[in-house]
């Protein structure tokens with residue numbers, strides 16, 4: 365174990381190396397490139413015994429990963445933004461073929477206009493592809509989630525996507541605890557996966573699913589991702605025992621006695637925490653929830669922490685144009701529909717295409733959440749920082 | 753038919769050649785009927801059938817395997833002695 369300063373991208377690359385992956389197939393794209401660059405260095409220097417497949421596109425990268433994962437090889441890829449969008453149709457196949465691919469998606473806005481900066485529109489556009497989705501808040505979390513992802517993916521036979529904020533996490537150096545490689549190997553030993561393609565077990569994959577079968581095959585994904593909740597919790601518990609750190613499906617800050625809560629995802633939570641601290645000093649009972657596991661959506665964890673909250677704000681960093689609400693807002697409101705309490709939920713959008721969300725922005729959001737709590741009436745979505 | 757729990761995951765086909773169990777000819781409107789008395793065993797229908805549904809027997813006589821025949825009528829057109837007639841399927 366040692367303490368080192370690494371960028372989010374390098375933390376992921378080190379985690380993949382320690383996980384002793386067998387195959388990496390990737391195509392470079394900003395801001396993800398340093399992950400696969402570092403991995404190619406590891407392979408070229410003989411530090412990682414893996415097959416590194418250079419492909420001509422993200423579509424091919426994920427396709428190569430599918431073939432690799434189905435032979436039982438531990439497989440990794442990374443992408444961002446347009447690259448993830450280009451993978452779109454293959455994402456469905458990776459989950460419905462029940463692969464165990466682990467992918468880091470370094471969140472970046474989608475064109476047009478061309479923008480390489482951070483928001484969440486890339487992964488939010490892929491909510492429904494049947495992948496498990498994690499969202500991390502720090503470089504340490506990016507490392508830990510990558511390690512956990514391999515175990516989860518191989519247990520539940522579903523691919524896992526780890527989302528880390530472009531530049532904000534991917535290119536910022538933070539101090540993290542790098543565990544010993546042996547400990548990581550102990551946590552995720554390489555073992556042959558059940559029913560993987562081999563000369564001994566030949567079978568046909570990638571078949572036609574006529575109306576008599578397609579429905580059943582798709583339902584299997586619903587079943588698998590629902591059952592994965594148990595594995596995710598269990599893997600997290602085991603991880604805690606071995607490494608001394610655990611993460612819930614959501615992370616909460618000052619929620620025990622909070623009247624007003626804000627829900628976010630990703631690195632922006634760090635700024636929000638600073639604001640929570642300063643508002644608490646002023647006597648405001650505010651709290652913060654950050655969603656770590658977005659798929660499967662942690663409905664029960666959220667209902668629990670909402671027990672005594674008077675009003676909630678949801679900060680989306682992606683858009684659903686023409687929808688009833690933006691992606692995270694819709695999930696939260698749907699979650700509340702199943703709880704016994706009626707709590708007003710205020711929708712916010714901010715930080716699109718790399719626009720900063722400042723401390724003052726968060727103060728403004730908390731003020732609005734409080735007003736909504738006192739009046740009991742929410743306003744239409746508020747676009748924080750938009751020039752009117 | 754098997755429930756979602758009984759079917760292999762990932763739509764894997766574990767038994768090779770199991771397409772034999774799948775009826776691929778349910779949409780036929782006309783069925784070819786081969787008159788063995790008229791047939792000269794020339795084999796043209798056997799060559800032209802796009803589905804391989806014409807079966808050549810040991811004695812070189814020919815017949816139609818209706819599990820694969822789609823009813824396209826190409827065999828009828830290819831037969832010079834008009835040994836094949838297309839008859840509408842019952843219930844249509």
Ligand code: SF4
Nearest residue numbers: 801821822824825827
């Ligand atoms: S009708 Fe068409 S498919 Fe059927 S036997 Fe004749 S040629 Fe073949």
Ligand code: SF4
Nearest residue numbers: 791792794795797831
């Ligand atoms: S084409 Fe006509 S004559 Fe020739 S084999 Fe077929 S049925 Fe017989």
